[in-house]
Amino acid sequence: MGYTNSPLVVYTKLSPNHSGQRTHSIDRITPHCVVGQLSAESICGCFTSTSRQASCNYGIGTDGRVSLCVEEKNRSWCSSSNANDQRAVTIECASDMNEPYAMNSAVYSSLIKLCTDICRRNGKKKLLWLGDKNKTLNYVPAADEMVLTVHRWFANKSCPGNWLYARLGDLAVKVTAALGGSSSSGMQASSLKNLSEAEAVAKIGPLFTANQKTTGILACVSMAQFILESGYGKSELAQNANNCFGMKTSLSGNSWSGSSWDGKSVYTKKTQEQNDDGSMVTITADFRKYSCVEDSITDHAAYLLGAMNGSKKRYEGLAGCTDYKKAVQLIKDGGYATSHTYVQNLCSIIERWNLTQYDVAKASEGTVISGWYRVRKSWQNAASQKGAFHDLAYAKQCADVNPGYFVYDPAGKAVYPEVKANCPYAVRVSISDLNIRKGPGTNYAKTGQYTGKGVFTIVEEADGEGATRWGLLKAYAGKRNGWISLDFAKKL
Numbered sequence: 366m367g368y369t370n371s372p373l374v375v376y377t378k379l380s381p382n383h384s385g386q387r388t389h390s391i392d393r394i395t396p397h398c399v400v401g402q403l404s405a406e407s408i409c410g411c412f413t414s415t416s417r418q419a420s421c422n423y424g425i426g427t428d429g430r431v432s433l434c435v436e437e438k439n440r441s442w443c444s445s446s447n448a449n450d451q452r453a454v455t456i457e458c459a460s461d462m463n464e465p466y467a468m469n470s471a472v473y474s475s476l477i478k479l480c481t482d483i484c485r486r487n488g489k490k491k492l493l494w495l496g497d498k499n500k501t502l503n504y505v506p507a508a509d510e511m512v513l514t515v516h517r518w519f520a521n522k523s524c525p526g527n528w529l530y531a532r533l534g535d536l537a538v539k540v541t542a543a544l545g546g547s548s549s550s551g552m553q554a555s556s557l558k559n560l561s562e563a564e565a566v567a568k569i570g571p572l573f574t575a576n577q578k579t580t581g582i583l584a585c586v587s588m589a590q591f592i593l594e595s596g597y598g599k600s601e602l603a604q605n606a607n608n609c610f611g612m613k614t615s616l617s618g619n620s621w622s623g624s625s626w627d628g629k630s631v632y633t634k635k636t637q638e639q640n641d642d643g644s645m646v647t648i649t650a651d652f653r654k655y656s657c658v659e660d661s662i663t664d665h666a667a668y669l670l671g672a673m674n675g676s677k678k679r680y681e682g683l684a685g686c687t688d689y690k691k692a693v694q695l696i697k698d699g700g701y702a703t704s705h706t707y708v709q710n711l712c713s714i715i716e717r718w719n720l721t722q723y724d725v726a727k728a729s730e731g732t733v734i735s736g737w738y739r740v741r742k743s744w745q746n747a748a749s750q751k752g753a754f755h756d757l758a759y760a761k762q763c764a765d766v767n768p769g770y771f772v773y774d775p776a777g778k779a780v781y782p783e784v785k786a787n788c789p790y791a792v793r794v795s796i797s798d799l800n801i802r803k804g805p806g807t808n809y810a811k812t813g814q815y816t817g818k819g820v821f822t823i824v825e826e827a828d829g830e831g832a833t834r835w836g837l838l839k840a841y842a843g844k845r846n847g848w849i850s851l852d853f854a855k856k857l
Contacts, residue, residue, distance in 0.1 A: 370436055371423065371431065371433070371437075372482070373431045373475070373478060374423070374432060374433040375430050376406050376409065376430065377433040378409035379436070380412035380434045382418060382419060382420035383420055383439040384442070385440070387451050388451050390452065391437065391452060391454055391511075392489075392506045392510070392511055393453035393512050393514050394456065394480055394483060394484075394514075395449060395453040395454070395513070395516065396476060396525050397443060397455065397457045398457075398460035398466040398529060399457040399459055400462050401460070402460070402462075403424075403426060404428070405426035405430040405432035408434065409424055412435075417810065420435050420443060421443045421457040422434060422436070422454045424456070424457045425457070425459060425476055426472075428471055429471030429472055429474060430475070437454055443455035443516070444514070444516050445519040445830060458476055460526060464527060464768070465526050465528035465766075466524075466525070468528060468529060477536060480536065480540045481540045483511070484511045489509055489511040490544050491509060492512075492513065492540040493537055494512075494534050494536065495512070496533070497758060499758070502518070513536070515533070521827060523765070527766050583669060586669075587669070588715075589711045589714040589715045590711065669696065681699075738760035738775070738780070740760055740763045740767065740770050741770060742770055744777045749770075751764075751767050761781050764781055789822050789823060790822070790823055790857070791856075792836065792851070792855060792857060793820050793854065793857055794816045794818055794854050795853075796818065797817050798815050799815055799816045799817075799849055799853050800849070800850075801814045801841070802835075802847075802849070803848070804829070804846070805828070805829035805835035805848045806829025806831055806832075807830050808830045808831075809848070812847065816838070822839035823836035823837065823851070824838070825842070826851070829848075831850065834852075835851060836851045
């Protein structure tokens with residue numbers, strides 16, 4: 366195909382570090398954090414030396430200006446993955462130097478515009494964020510779809526940082542809207558009916574980011590109820606729950622006192638919510654009106670905020686609530702869901718999204734539930750627990766945003782992140798030409814020196830390309846540019 370470059374570029378300094386023309390058409394975008402509040406020019410400057418052995422297609426400087434480092438037609442060296450970089454446009458974004466590697470509004474705004482431009486020039490109408498490594502890498506995009514991937518999926522890195530990682534759903538929604546396409550936020554209800562519960566969660570989950578700015582934790586609860594009660598999915602939990610979102614024509618068991626029903630699609634009741642000044646505002650909730658999932662969720666949230674019980678709000682305390690567990694309890698206490706099993710199921714669905722961390726075992730009043738991955742500072746310190754997850758991937762995500770926490774399997778064994786080796790320790794090198802590199806991987810430049818044969822001290826280990834494990838030599842610990850492949854070293 367004929368490749369083009371973005372007209373948003375204001376500075377070009379082409380890097381020699383690339384593999385020539387791509388072997389795969391562009392269907393991914395991989396945004397990175399550059400770890401520094403750099404200008405567009407400086408980002409290009411990072412990749413002008415061949416010794417760096419790294420590059421990117423575009424850079425976004427701290428003022429939002431865009432630079433071109435590697436033309437789109439060529440594969441950059443950016444994501445620690447040949448397969449990903451062959452099909453992805455890679456973007457380095459100016460960021461803070463420490464986790465969560467936050468980006469300012471100018472950078473984020475330019476990222477949205479640049480992603481929109483990349484999609485449009487490559488014939489894409491949708492940008493997707495699936496939020497799961499395995500699902501994304503196994504996903505075959507349609508001809509009009511572009512998919513977001515992240516560096517941390519291919520290397521032991523935080524990139525693009527938790528600040529941007531948490532906003533990738535929002536990025537996908539905004540770009541798709543700018544393209545005039547239909548993102549998950551415009552998903553039709555009928556498209557979910559035959560999905561499993563887990564698949565429905567994956568499709569609806571990104572809507573949370575779009576809603577949280579206006580409804581906060583309430584949107585999280587509302588989406589869980591939507592899946593639980595709408596009949597979506599093949600699970601027993603979804604199939605047998607009350608169907609109050611109007612996927613059935615019958616109102617049996619779903620009567621809403623004082624409501625009206627047109628017999629076809631609209632189920633309406635006006636409720637009142639008190640403003641800060643004491644005045645009352647009328648809210649109309651049309652549960653059965655919408656084919657768009659997000660609209661129905663938003664409308665349901667409006668009802669929960671406005672429903673009255675006489676002169677009092679039925680769900681007092683929901684407005685502004687930031688505690689997920691408290692929000693669920695308020696809805697239960699307000700009479701919406703009196704079953705403890707219902708509340709447990711509600712919690713389980715939200716947990717799948719990893720939108721909050723919630724220990725369902727604890728919620729079940731001491732019942733031990735097998736198969737949970739728990740996120741704690743230590744296995745013995747149960748009070749430190751951040752959450753419990755059936756899905757290991759979600760448990761890892763929870764640990765990633767809580768430094769110092771580990772994922773423990775049901776037996777209490779730490780399984781993530783990998784516990785660092787008991788450093789320092791000694792190794793013997795029996796070859797004379799073992800390269801010393803500037804970083805842990807063959808993608809880092811050689812220092813031009815060799816260890817020679819002998820015994821050496823390793824002070825740190827790391828994963829990286831080209832070896833099972835890399836070790837940092839004690840003599841280079843201060844500069845951190847003395848890494849060797851431990852495949853050629855024997856631990857003593």
